[in-house]
Amino acid sequence: MNRPATAIWGRAEQQDFRSRVRGCLLGGAIGDALGAGVDTLTLDETRTAHGAEGVTDFAHAYGRRGAVAAATQLTLFTVDGLIRAQVRRDTGAWHPPTDVHRAYLRWAATQSDWGPDERRKDNGWLAQEEWLYARRDPSVSCLTGLGDELMGTLEKPKNPTARDAGAVVRSAPFGLLVGWEPQLVCQLAVECAAQTHGHPTAYLSAGAFAVIVHGVARGDSIDAAVQRSLALLTQRPGHQPVTDALGQALGAVRQGIPTPGRVSVLAEGGAAEDSLAVAVYCALVGEDVRHGLRLAVNHDGPSSATGALCGALLGAMHGETALPPAWLAELEGRATLLEIADDFAMEMTQGPALHGPSITSSAWLTRYPRGGG
Structure with missing residues (x-):
């Protein structure tokens, strides 16, 4: 994989980038948590449990309000x-x-270990966060794909029939590599998705989502970012279900006032490309972040996945200040999300000042060791 060019950042650009990174990670987690309480319910069941408008606020999941699922962990x-x-x-x-892949193996350890292993000095700080050592309904494909240390590749992908959204929902951060060209962002997201989800519609949906996040994080409209993703997808075998789903999402926008019924039509297949279509549609038609996310989780499909995707997209587009403060206040893991968001923004804008070939010991290298573990 070619190395991207190094960007030069001004102060205002750094601040805007940090806000979008925070918005993307926090927004995705909010959407994940909003959908977690109704993830297995149909729209009718959701309305029976929460009223005619469906779920409009965090519902109890995993023993609390604002709990996140596997999408946020990954x-x-x-x-x-x-x-x-x-x-x-x-x-x-x-x-x-x-x-x-090594990072995903560290996540896999949190799904089986009782807690952090302090003897593993090369794990860094994130794997020491005790709240992450909880199983929050990850897809079976994620668990089996990371069940050994062999890395799936596009030539030999893991789980070649897996086409759920388990790989897409962890792919927003690839889009935050704003100094990269879109085709490189797409390629990286696709390669990393194939580590657990080998069906073309699953890994191409991950690539498309990363490119859309990349576009809005750089200031493009959602529509322009979707068009760019479509142009890149058409060069790849097996793209048709994904490009069709995105086309249906764009077409639904022109059908009038958004309704849960329209969302349910897009979501009904339950596959990765269907969740992507829901997220794009709800981000396009939502009056604000709150409205878009409520649309994204009230349907018959996987609400946690569609909420996470829509939230990440809206957060990357608008930045953290657009996120509802009441939801942020109750969000599980908010401090961790902010910490790693700021670390990512610092690394991408100030990396050479934090570490270099001649540095063998620093606080940064303690947090993010160079070792292979």
């Missing part, structure tokens, strides 16, 4: 892997899919 480790990839460039090594 997204955190995607960020961790991307930071590690930048740090390991100092050694002359440059293969981000490997660093992201």
Whole structure:
């Protein structure tokens, strides 16, 4: 994989970027938490439980309000892997899919271990966060794909029939590599998705989502970002279900006032491309973040996934100040999300000042070790 060019950042650009990174990670987690309480319910069941408007606020899930599911856990480790990839460039090594895969293996350990292993000094700080050691309904494909240390690739993907949204929901951070060209962002997201989800519609949906996040994080409209993703997708075998789903999302926008019924039509397949279509549609028609997210979780499909995707997209577009303060206040893991968001923003804008080939010991290298663990 080619190395991207290094960008030069002004102060205002750094502040805007940090706000979008925070918005993307926090927004995705809010959407994840909003959908978690109704993830297995149909729209009718949701309305029976929460009223005619469906779920409009955090519902209890995993023993509390504002609890996040596996989508947020995995997204955190995607960020961790991307930071590690930048740090390991100092050694002359440059293969981000490997660093992201190692991060996903650290996530997999949280799904089986009782708690952090302090003896593993190369784990860094994120794997020491005790609240992450809880199983929050990850897709079976994520667990089996990361059940051993063998990394799936596009040539030999893990779980070649898996087409759920488990890989897409962890892919927003690839789009935050705003200094990269869109085709490189797409390629990285696709390669990392194939580590657990080998069906073309699953890994191409991840690539498309990353490109859309990338576009809005750079200031493009959602529509322009979707068009760019479509242009990149059409060059890849197996793209038709994904491009069709995105086309249906854009077409639904022109059908009039958004309704849960329209969302349910887009979501009804339950596959990765269907969740992507719901997220794009709700982000396009939502009057604000709150409205868009409520639309994104009230349907018959996987509400946690569609909420996470829509929230990440809206957060990357509008920045953290657009997120509802009441939801942020109750969000599980908010401090961790903010910490790693700021670390990512610092690494991408000030990396050479934090570490370099001649530095062997620093606080940054303690947080993000260069080792292979």
